[in-house]
Amino acid sequence: MSPTNLPAGPVHGHVTFLGAGPGDPGLLTLRAVEALANADVLVAEDDVLDVVRVHARQGVAVLNTDSDTSPDPYRNPGTPQLMVVDGTSATVGDPASRDAANLVMTAARGGKRVVRAVSGDPGLDTYAAEEMLACVAAGVPFEVVPGIAAAVGVPAYAGVPLRDAQGA
Known part of the structure; x- marks a missing residue:
């Protein structure tokens, strides 16, 4: 049984740190799609929401962590903004x-x-590393679902090899 299929208990749930890759929903792993389909809460920045939202279940609570761009000087910079995917x-x-x-x-x-x-x-x-450490300190179980790093994915999409045949 995969960790996202385990029932969430009253003491603590489970966190999946998911790599959304370079921006193409088709590059998410099967494990990422499974985690999204079973999530109760999705926490992400704006640039990632469109990639993962495709696979999130209807009714999932979505929390957008992008900083507020309000000109109000008394507002805390870096304050996450709530974004709801649908009416439910x-x-x-x-x-x-x-x-x-x-x-x-x-x-x-x-x-x-x-x-x-x-x-x-x-x-x-x-930030994900800091959040993983917070899970460890609090005894909250978590897993990491790797994603394709932009440093590798973007050149691959452009057809630019990162190595040549001579191994340089």
């Missing part, structure tokens, strides 16, 4: 006072199956 979506907490790690932890502690989607590969994302 639920919200998790009050995103105005939480960063992405807190959004992920709050949802997971509430027994939710959380997918934290990042562009490229989660192993190359500084």
Whole structure:
């Protein structure tokens, strides 16, 4: 049984750190699609939402972690903004006072199956690494679903090899 098919318990849920790749929904792994289909909460930036939303189930709570661009000087920069995918979506907490790690932890502690989607590969994302450490510290189970890093995916799409036949 895969980790996203395990029932989320009342003590804590589960977090999947998902690599959304270079921006093509067709490049998501089968494991990524499975995690998205079973997610209760999806936490992602704007540039990743369109890639992963295709595979998210209807009614998933979607939390957008993009910083607020409001000119209000009293507003906390880096404040995540809530984005709801459809009319039946639920919200998790009050995103105005939480960063992405807190959004992920709050949802997971509430027994939710959380997918934290990042562009490229989660192993190359500084914030995802910090969020993984927060899961470890809190005893929240998590998994990492790799994605294609932009440094490899973009040249491949352009037909530019990163190595030649001589191995240079």
